[in-house]
Amino acid sequence: MLCRKCSEPIDFSPSRTESLKRFRQFIVFSSVLMLTGLMLYVLEVPIWPWWLGGMSAFVLSQALLKWHDSRWVICRRCKEGYSYYGRD
Numbered sequence: 001m002l003c004r005k006c007s008e009p010i011d012f013s014p015s016r017t018e019s020l021k022r023f024r025q026f027i028v029f030s031s032v033l034m035l036t037g038l039m040l041y042v043l044e045v046p047i048w049p050w051w052l053g054g055m056s057a058f059v060l061s062q063a064l065l066k067w068h069d070s071r072w073v074i075c076r077r078c079k080e081g082y083s084y085y086g087r088d
Contacts, residue, residue, distance in 0.1 A: 026063030
């Protein structure tokens, strides 16, 4: 990939592997929360399924933030940093 500013090669940020690792952990945790909430909903437990569903949505949003953080790139020459999926 090439830099948007100077057309030199770019690298992913040094924290990319850690961000992807956290992304996978958040996805697994969100899935566990959602499945537990679905089981409690099937068992007709009054309020806990909705709380677990809300927590699952929050954890999923954190997973998406970590995924977006793993897309951060840095130019080798001009040291410009931006998100790979960001705007020009």
